[in-house]
Amino acid sequence: MSINELTSRVENDQVLVLEHIFGAPRDxxxxxxxxxxxxxxWWGPIGWDLPVCHIDFRPGGTWHFCMKCIDRxxxxxYGMESWGKVVYKDIIEPEMISYTDYFSDADGNIDESLPSSEITLEFIDLGDKTRxxxxxxxxxxxxxxxxxxxxMLEGITETWNRLEEHLKEVK
Structure with a gap:
């Protein structure tokens, strides 16, 4: 897998696994x-902004955010808002973050009509790169x-490409 290449696979019909190598150190x-x-x-697909981003980064903490389309x-x-809420379960810095990801409203109320997911992010140290x-x-x-x-797959691909660009700017 090369940098900027996102791979995806489905396991057991209900688990989506995405992998990407970023050209920056794990930390x-x-x-x-x-x-x-x-x-x-960088969070969100191309043409979307993150005007609301309240984060309490700890186990039991939450991240409440709004993505808004700013691309005419x-x-x-255009102008659409998509609200989300994350509830952190476990954090092992800089190796892993696990959380439940929900769709929500502007007040942080969970939208039960849309599926939530259990997310585990694993950050694998490759020296000057990270899987x-x-x-x-x-x-x-x-x-x-x-x-x-x-x-969702197109959105995460664009989001991670935006992350790659942001990493280049801050390195």
Whole structure:
């Protein structure tokens, strides 16, 4: 796998595994996931901004955020907001972050009509590079299909490409 190449596979019909090698040391890549001032630069697909990013980075803490489409060329998506809420379960700095990822509203109320996922991010030290392994487990194959149909794979690909660009700027 080369830098900028995202690989994905589905395990047991309900676990999506994404892997990517970033051209930056593990400590720096990990830092990008815990600090709002960094997340605001790269979280979300191309043409989306992160105007709200409240993070309490600790086990039991939450991250409440809003992605907003700021690209007029995205037509009906322009101006759209997508709210999310993360509840952190376990953090081993700089090796691993696990959390439950929910869709939410602006007040942080969880949207039960959309599937949540159990996420584990593993940061593997490759010297001056980092392999990031993202395991997202859904309650069912149908729940995974729902988020895939929403364009989640394209969105995470664009998001991680934005992260790669931000890492180049801060290195």
């Amino acid at each position: 720096l890549v990990f830092k990008m996931f815990k600090e709002p001032e960094h997340l605001k630069h 060329n995205q037509g009906e998506f 990031l392994v993202n395991r997202a487990e859904y309650v069912s194959a149908e729940a995974l299909k729902t988020v895939m149909d929403m364009g």
